[in-house]
Amino acid sequence: MTVLVTGGAGYIGSHTCLELIAQGYDIVVTDNFCNSLPEAVNRLKTLSGTDFPFYRADVRDADAMDGIFKNHEIECVIHFAGLKAVGESVRLPLMYYGNNIASTVQLCEAMKRARVKKFIFSSSATVYNGDNDMPYTETSRVGDCANPYGRTKYMCEQILRDVSAAEKDWSVVLLRYFNPIGAHESGQIGEEPDGIPNNLMPYIAQTAVGRREYLPVFGADYETPDGTGVRDYIHVADLARGHVAAIRYCKQYTGCDEFNLGTGRGTSVLELVSAFEQATGVKIPYRIEARRPGDLPLYYAATDKAAKVLDWRAEKTIAQACADSWRWQSRNPNGYKA
Numbered sequence: 001m002t003v004l005v006t007g008g009a010g011y012i013g014s015h016t017c018l019e020l021i022a023q024g025y026d027i028v029v030t031d032n033f034c035n036s037l038p039e040a041v042n043r044l045k046t047l048s049g050t051d052f053p054f055y056r057a058d059v060r061d062a063d064a065m066d067g068i069f070k071n072h073e074i075e076c077v078i079h080f081a082g083l084k085a086v087g088e089s090v091r092l093p094l095m096y097y098g099n100n101i102a103s104t105v106q107l108c109e110a111m112k113r114a115r116v117k118k119f120i121f122s123s124s125a126t127v128y129n130g131d132n133d134m135p136y137t138e139t140s141r142v143g144d145c146a147n148p149y150g151r152t153k154y155m156c157e158q159i160l161r162d163v164s165a166a167e168k169d170w171s172v173v174l175l176r177y178f179n180p181i182g183a184h185e186s187g188q189i190g191e192e193p194d195g196i197p198n199n200l201m202p203y204i205a206q207t208a209v210g211r212r213e214y215l216p217v218f219g220a221d222y223e224t225p226d227g228t229g230v231r232d233y234i235h236v237a238d239l240a241r242g243h244v245a246a247i248r249y250c251k252q253y254t255g256c257d258e259f260n261l262g263t264g265r266g267t268s269v270l271e272l273v274s275a276f277e278q279a280t281g282v283k284i285p286y287r288i289e290a291r292r293p294g295d296l297p298l299y300y301a302a303t304d305k306a307a308k309v310l311d312w313r314a315e316k317t318i319a320q321a322c323a324d325s326w327r328w329q330s331r332n333p334n335g336y337k338a
């Protein structure tokens with residue numbers, strides 16, 4: 001089976017490409033490099049020993065997408081391409097709606113023209129309403145998102161549900177990622193945020209490598225065991241396997257279904273710092289600062305549905321994720337830049 005991966009040069013897309021190749025899938029990859037570099041694609045080809053077709057194209061470019069569907073017998077699309085920085089989405093909402101919503105709609109249009117009917121979408125735990133009970137299950141309330149980025153994911157979910165209601169033979173899977181961390185065990189590919197990292201693990205890793213002076217800990221007065229925020233950190237390699245499980249599901253299912261991809265366990269900011277120090281032997285200086293606006297104290301995934309229906313579970317530990325993040329960061333202190 002040939003799978004089109006949009007945004008395949010990015011963090012989660014690149015790891016998923018490797019897993020797809022390892023599981024025997026043919027891949028075709030597209031990315032416009034608005035948040036990634038061609039070096040990621042070079043490394044994917046070297047690591048996998050495969051010269052898969054790559055197209056530098058914007059998913060919103062209908063001619064480019066039609067060309068890809070014409071050149072390859074694509075059966076399934078995994079749509080990673082999108083913008084994901086929460087703060088930026090507050091400053092530049094039109095850019096977020098313009099990219100995330102339009103790319104999803106245009107991609108569905110191109111798939112319809114090419115009669116491709118399997119669609120796997122990168123959604124996020126951010127679609128859940130913050131006042132749900134823990135853990136978030138797939139039936140927890142969604143919507144009322146805290147920022148434009150979250151709203152684009154919520155709206156894309158609604159759009160895809162409507163598309164699948166109209167196109168009865170489509171199979172749409174919405175994967176709600178919790179907090180992806182870690183890197184490929186080779187240390188050759190990993191997360192490369194542009195500028196100052198927003199997310200915790202890249203901030204820790206850049207502090208460890210000396211690019212940041214200290215880690216700001218956003219709040220230590222939450223109602224959590226140590227007062228710092230608690231999240232469900234999932235190794236990106238586990239997440240990548242989740243996409244392969246979703247493809248298997250698409251083969252025998254039509255409609256639109258959603259799954260949490262998380263571990264089911266919460267880890268606090270200070271627990272992650274301590275796990276990183278233990279796994280790497282590197283001390284992380286940190287300072288307690290004010291809470292970050294819009295942050296929730298605690299959330300984590302219910303994982304039963306993915307386990308039961310997709311036969312998928314996260315397997316890697318936080319310690320492995322820390323060691324892998326560090327291998328990537330220490331061998332590539334400036335990411336993919338020379």
Ligand code: NAD
Pocket residue numbers: 006007008009010011012013030031032033034035036057058059060079080081082083084099103122123124125177178179180
């Ligand atoms: P990323 O920025 O590393 O990867 C996204 C890739 O898409 C980039 O390489 C970028 O250049 C490309 N891209 C963006 N818009 C495009 C367009 N219009 N046409 C072609 N390429 C385009 O992000 P990631 O962390 O790998 O996330 C992948 C997906 O998963 C995103 O949709 C993101 O919103 C979602 N997600 C990520 C997280 C996370 O914490 N990383 C959590 C939940 C959901």
Ligand code: UD1
Pocket residue numbers: 084086087124125126149150178179180198199200201203215216217218219228229230231269292293294295
């Ligand atoms: C953030 C986004 C969310 C997105 C997710 C994954 C916000 C409000 N939410 O979620 O929409 O889906 O990333 O990309 O930005 N922390 C620090 N210091 C730091 C960075 C983070 O203490 O320098 C803390 C945070 O307060 C939080 C935890 O670490 O408690 C995790 O933060 P982060 O990695 O940004 O993920 P989320 O807040 O879950």
